[in-house]
Amino acid sequence: MISIIVLSLLIVGLTFALLRERAYTAEAIVLVEPQQEVPAEDMEPFLRDVTGAVTSSEDFIVDVRRKAGWKGTPEEFARRLDVQSLVTSDGTPTIRVRFESVDAEEAARTANAYAALFTERVDLLNDRQLAGGALAADARVASKASLPDRPSGAGPLFYVAGAIVAGMLIGGGMALLLENRARSWRDARDAELTLRAPVLGVIPEYPSAEEV
Amino acid sequence: MDPASPVRRHYAKLAQNLLSLEDRVRSMVVTSPETGAGCSSVCIGLGAALAEMGKRVVVVDCNLGRPNLHRMLGEPNFIGLTSCLQSGRALENYGHDLVPGLLAVPTGPVSSDPVARIESQRFVEVVRGIEAHRDIVILDAPVAEKVIESPALSSQFDGVLLVIHASRTSKNTAREVTDDLLDAGVNLLGVVLNGAGESV
Numbered sequence: 544m545i546s547i548i549v550l551s552l553l554i555v556g557l558t559f560a561l562l563r564e565r566a567y568t569a570e571a572i573v574l575v576e577p578q579q580e581v582p583a584e585d586m587e588p589f590l591r592d593v594t595g596a597v598t599s600s601e602d603f604i605v606d607v608r609r610k611a612g613w614k615g616t617p618e619e620f621a622r623r624l625d626v627q628s629l630v631t632s633d634g635t636p637t638i639r640v641r642f643e644s645v646d647a648e649e650a651a652r653t654a655n656a657y658a659a660l661f662t663e664r665v666d667l668l669n670d671r672q673l674a675g676g677a678l679a680a681d682a683r684v685a686s687k688a689s690l691p692d693r694p695s696g697a698g699p700l701f702y703v704a705g706a707i708v709a710g711m712l713i714g715g716g717m718a719l720l721l722e723n724r725a726r727s728w729r730d731a732r733d734a735e736l737t738l739r740a741p742v743l744g745v746i747p748e749y750p751s752a753e754e755v
Numbered sequence: 756m757d758p759a760s761p762v763r764r765h766y767a768k769l770a771q772n773l774l775s776l777e778d779r780v781r782s783m784v785v786t787s788p789e790t791g792a793g794c795s796s797v798c799i800g801l802g803a804a805l806a807e808m809g810k811r812v813v814v815v816d817c818n819l820g821r822p823n824l825h826r827m828l829g830e831p832n833f834i835g836l837t838s839c840l841q842s843g844r845a846l847e848n849y850g851h852d853l854v855p856g857l858l859a860v861p862t863g864p865v866s867s868d869p870v871a872r873i874e875s876q877r878f879v880e881v882v883r884g885i886e887a888h889r890d891i892v893i894l895d896a897p898v899a900e901k902v903i904e905s906p907a908l909s910s911q912f913d914g915v916l917l918v919i920h921a922s923r924t925s926k927n928t929a930r931e932v933t934d935d936l937l938d939a940g941v942n943l944l945g946v947v948l949n950g951a952g953e954s955v
Contacts, residue, residue, distance in 0.1 A: 728922075734929075738946055741945040743916070746762055
């Protein structure tokens with residue numbers, strides 16, 4: 544039982560590992576700094592406001608895709624894009640832009656396109672809102688995405704090892720469960736091991752009329 | 756037992772194993788985790804095998820909640836253990852001689868409160884009484900849970916033989932019952948695996 548499940552999961556894991564496309568992930572970092580002094584506890588809301596103001600515009604992501612030369616669907620683009628807003632330990636509001644692609648060059652190009660467009664839009668918002676005096680932030684690309692030299696994510700060995708471990712756990716658990724619920728005793732040895740008591744006799748199945 | 760019966764040698768081996776136990780067994784309680792494991796069949800088969808070895812054996816159906824032995828014998832349940840408990844006469848008078856050396860005693864008519872009858876001192880005395888005339892007394896008992904609950908069945912006789920059925924008794928249940936019997940201080944003589952495949 545255990546070996547069958549381990550083998551099945553091993554095949555699934557190996558197939559998945561071999562068929563899974565090896566993707567590259569590129570990362571660009573954008574720093575967003577307030578022009579006026581903002582208390583540390585207000586830094587996260589400030590970053591959220593700036594990010595929201597930029598990305599809530601419907602044409603922003605369309606422009607990013609166009610700038611990056613994206614040929615796929617918007618859904619696929621959204622699935623590969625990972626944008627995180629965070630305030631670093633030294634209190635710097637940061638936007639981390641990651642893009643995953645089977646093409647390393649496309650991954651870097653898209654992450655950089657997002658970062659560049661983000662800074663442009665912040666500048667644009669500053670210009671527009673200066674009249675109102677509401678938003679005052681400087682955004683700059685602190686780190687451009689470089690060409691990733693190796694695929695991201697776990698390698699085939701990881702999936703194979705995972706399949707073995709999962710197979711042993713699931714197979715072991717199922718074997719134990721089935722053994723406990725089993726209504727089929729193999730032989731006297733099976734009964735002795737299960738019950739830890741001596742088996743004095745084994746009587747085969749027979750029609751009751753034959754008995755006496 | 757029919758000499759041509761295919762199970763004859765299996766019961767003979769069971770009887771041999773029982774007789775070769777370190778402590779001599781004069782009276783034993785045969786029970787099972789659940790009904791349907793074949794306790795009564797094992798009692799009769801074992802009794803016949805012991806009788807064939809020259810032992811004088813009596814099988815007593817003391818499963819008053821679910822009498823079965825008389826059905827296996829094809830006899831009415833008009834007289835038996837309960838008749839003996841009421842009358843004060845010896846148990847030998849209420850049985851059926853199946854083969855030379857083997858007496859089978861059905862429950863007899865079962866009235867209300869059968870547990871009280873089995874728990875009575877009279878029941879233990881009756882079994883003790885027949886031990887004087889028989890080499891081995893086999894008590895066809897209710898399921899193990901009832902045996903554990905019964906001070907008479909669990910502690911007044913030499914030991915308990917547990918019958919499990921190869922395809923009807925779950926391992927989990929059998930293990931729990933075995934543990935319960937041992938926890939209750941029962942002298943578990945051993946296990947009989949009934950209804951096994953021929954290859955076993």
